[in-house]
Amino acid sequence: MNATGKSDSSFLPEDWDFSAIPKERLDQAILYEYGRSCEWVVKIFRDWHQQKFTVSSASKELSEWSGLTVKEVLEKAKHCEAPWEVVEFIAKGPPGIDEKTYLYGLIDLNPMFPAPFLKSPVIQNVDADLESFMGFDPAQPGFRALEKHREFLRRHPSIKSNWDDPKFVNRMGKLGVRKFEIVLDLRWSKSRLKNEIGNWIDGLDDKGIVKFRVKKGQAAKPPWFRLKELSALRFSEHKFSRLRAIKHIDKYTAVKGPIEGHKLLPAYGSEGAWYSAVQNAKSFRDKLFPAPH
Numbered sequence: 001m002n003a004t005g006k007s008d009s010s011f012l013p014e015d016w017d018f019s020a021i022p023k024e025r026l027d028q029a030i031l032y033e034y035g036r037s038c039e040w041v042v043k044i045f046r047d048w049h050q051q052k053f054t055v056s057s058a059s060k061e062l063s064e065w066s067g068l069t070v071k072e073v074l075e076k077a078k079h080c081e082a083p084w085e086v087v088e089f090i091a092k093g094p095p096g097i098d099e100k101t102y103l104y105g106l107i108d109l110n111p112m113f114p115a116p117f118l119k120s121p122v123i124q125n126v127d128a129d130l131e132s133f134m135g136f137d138p139a140q141p142g143f144r145a146l147e148k149h150r151e152f153l154r155r156h157p158s159i160k161s162n163w164d165d166p167k168f169v170n171r172m173g174k175l176g177v178r179k180f181e182i183v184l185d186l187r188w189s190k191s192r193l194k195n196e197i198g199n200w201i202d203g204l205d206d207k208g209i210v211k212f213r214v215k216k217g218q219a220a221k222p223p224w225f226r227l228k229e230l231s232a233l234r235f236s237e238h239k240f241s242r243l244r245a246i247k248h249i250d251k252y253t254a255v256k257g258p259i260e261g262h263k264l265l266p267a268y269g270s271e272g273a274w275y276s277a278v279q280n281a282k283s284f285r286d287k288l289f290p291a292p293h
Helices: 024-038 039-049 070-076 083-090 102-111 147-155 166-175 190-202 225-237 243-258 271-288
Strands: none
Touching: 024 039, 024 102, 024 166, 024 225, 039 070, 039 083, 039 166, 039 190, 083 166, 083 225, 243 271
């Protein structure tokens, strides 16, 4: 069974109507929602959510968390600050994830994956994504100061920073995202500072790091079609034919009203277009999340 199940009763709008996704979250949504349609990825996270946190010490603080599953820990942590030992336990992620570093992006977006993206923290709270480096969008900046991030943490002392966690810093480094501490002497001219920073960057070792490919022309347009094709795949997995899917969509929009924003509902005009959309979504899913051997 995949993230959405296979029955009409569990086939909710957030599983196929992606119209409410903000454009600045598009690339994250694509990665996340295609992951939700990958059965082996979903199983890894569901199994992880059932793992229990256990402690060997007699700490009263930890005893309140001992025996809870990962899922229960995550729910409890929404309402109170978790001890550092518990945070470390969650930060490890599912077993074997170090061999599949691309799955870290799903945890960073929402450790409760495979909950729908539209119900994830990055949609509910903009600040929750201050330190997200998905490595998926070539348009994201290559340089970002952490001043705004630190200011947010000062306002919310119960929230811990991933960039203070050595494990997080290490796994980001493997992807090519690195954290440095620098001191700028602004008494010098900006041209001199830029020159010195440029020389320093030239000296960094980036061997083995996969570079972004900057897209041009039609390819540079936001890939909203990926979500429309995924929506068609979701309908297909629930045994909807093209015509039945259109009827289902028409009934939905009659109640909901006109869909604002991008037209992502898969009301394809021909069987050929429907078939191509489903196959394209399958191929793209398998490309993003190649099955382990």
